[in-house]
Amino acid sequence: MTAVPSVSAPAPVPPLAERARSIGGSPVRDILAVTARPEVINFAGGLPAPELFDTEGIAEAFRTVLAQDAARALQYSTTEGEPALRAALADRTTIRGLPTTADDILVTTGSQQALSLLATALLEPGDTVLVESPCYLAALQAFGFAGARVVPVPGDADGVDVEALEALVARERPKLLYTVPTFQNPTGRTLPAARRAAVAEVALRRGLWIVEDDPYGELRFEGERVPWIASYEGAADRVVLLGSFSKVMAPGLRLGWLRAPAGLRRACAVAKQAADLHTPTVNQLAAARYLTDRDLDAHVARVAGVYRERRDAMLAGLADALPPGSTWSRPEGGMFLWARLPEPYDTTALLPEVVRHDVAYVPGAPFYAGEPDRSTLRLCFVTQTPQEIAEGLRRLGEGLKSL
Numbered sequence: 027m028t029a030v031p032s033v034s035a036p037a038p039v040p041p042l043a044e045r046a047r048s049i050g051g052s053p054v055r056d057i058l059a060v061t062a063r064p065e066v067i068n069f070a071g072g073l074p075a076p077e078l079f080d081t082e083g084i085a086e087a088f089r090t091v092l093a094q095d096a097a098r099a100l101q102y103s104t105t106e107g108e109p110a111l112r113a114a115l116a117d118r119t120t121i122r123g124l125p126t127t128a129d130d131i132l133v134t135t136g137s138q139q140a141l142s143l144l145a146t147a148l149l150e151p152g153d154t155v156l157v158e159s160p161c162y163l164a165a166l167q168a169f170g171f172a173g174a175r176v177v178p179v180p181g182d183a184d185g186v187d188v189e190a191l192e193a194l195v196a197r198e199r200p201k202l203l204y205t206v207p208t209f210q211n212p213t214g215r216t217l218p219a220a221r222r223a224a225v226a227e228v229a230l231r232r233g234l235w236i237v238e239d240d241p242y243g244e245l246r247f248e249g250e251r252v253p254w255i256a257s258y259e260g261a262a263d264r265v266v267l268l269g270s271f272s273k274v275m276a277p278g279l280r281l282g283w284l285r286a287p288a289g290l291r292r293a294c295a296v297a298k299q300a301a302d303l304h305t306p307t308v309n310q311l312a313a314a315r316y317l318t319d320r321d322l323d324a325h326v327a328r329v330a331g332v333y334r335e336r337r338d339a340m341l342a343g344l345a346d347a348l349p350p351g352s353t354w355s356r357p358e359g360g361m362f363l364w365a366r367l368p369e370p371y372d373t374t375a376l377l378p379e380v381v382r383h384d385v386a387y388v389p390g391a392p393f394y395a396g397e398p399d400r401s402t403l404r405l406c407f408v409t410q411t412p413q414e415i416a417e418g419l420r421r422l423g424e425g426l427k428s429l
């Protein structure tokens with residue numbers, strides 16, 4: 027028998043990958059962890075209102091699927107997704123003005139997974155990605171993890187500035203532009219149709235992928251629907267459209283999808299195979315069942331009606347809560363609005379004091395890929411009732427005044 031030598035000083039294990047080491051902790055996340063206290067009125071989360079989930083409808087869909095075809099629902103499935111769900115998603119997309127077949131769709135585990143699959147499929151370390159300024163935070167993370175150089179495109183209250191985009195595309199030679207054109211996270215803003223056409227045209231002329239992320243578009247309270255960038259002339263082979271059931275059905279289902287040209291879609295499917303083989307079969311079949319048996323559009327209209335009242339409650343209270351000279355957006359849908367306090371307010375520095383008053387927002391700074399505007403903040407207006415929103419804003423006003 028060979029004796030195993032005793033080890034006095036164990037050798038250290040190898041280090042984390044560089045990309046994991048460079049993503050450190052976040053002071054904002056630490057502060058916001060405190061907001062889990064039940065007494066805090068939390069405008070920081072991006073949580074759909076849970077009392078509006080169609081729990082009974084979703085439960086019924088799961089019961090039906092398990093009663094009728096448990097062998098399929100509980101089995102492994104294809105990476106591309108369940109045919110019934112892909113067909114239903116294609117129909118919904120076609121009805122909304124973008125002709126789509128089931129084959130065009132890859133089902134993903136939330137649209138967040140679509141972002142990381144696209145990063146894997148498209149980006150080499152050092153490649154340039156253009157993003158909106160400010161930008162959805164977890165998209166910045168997904169591109170950062172891929173080692174991309176993330177460059178912000180300047181914009182205004184309506185979204186990206188097309189001339190600035192054109193100049194940046196010419197100068198930076200980016201692989202892709204990431205945009206949330208409708209009810210953007212974090213600002214709530216919506217890119218007008220003429221600018222969408224111009225963005226599609228820049229992509230066409232200069233050769234650029236566009237990732238059009240649309241988890242909020244169905245939550246419109248007022249105004250006219252604006253066509254997807256993907257539906258403009260010549261955009262079909264270079265725009266990837268992302269969708270999600272998180273905001274219209276329930277985020278816990280983790281159901282999203284991407285619609286992409288064949289070559290890119292296949293590359294994303296291979297990346298997905300490596301990531302999770304496929305999105306849970308039972309969730310996909312239950313969602314497909316729900317779309318057949320229920321009226322999702324009617325449900326979304328109900329949710330949007332309630333969200334509209336909540337948006338109005340927040341708009342009504344902001345003038346008293348925020349210091350004179352503040353400005354804020356008035357989104358026509360979605361879940362968020364964006365406020366800017368006058369200089370020299372720094373919303374990151376102010377957050378701990380505001381949280382002491384049992385209310386929370388997300389400071390704007392982390393949403394910027396470039397130089398942050400430190401006087402900005404994001405408020406989610408959908409999770410609380412109008413009464414709670416009024417109380418939360420009263421506390422926010424007190425918190426800000428106490429400084």
Ligand code: PMP
Nearest residue numbers: 136137138162206211270272282
């Ligand atoms: N994109 C945007 C713009 C979002 O705001 C979110 C959720 N906060 C996601 C993608 C991810 O959503 P999910 O993975 O739940 O579909």
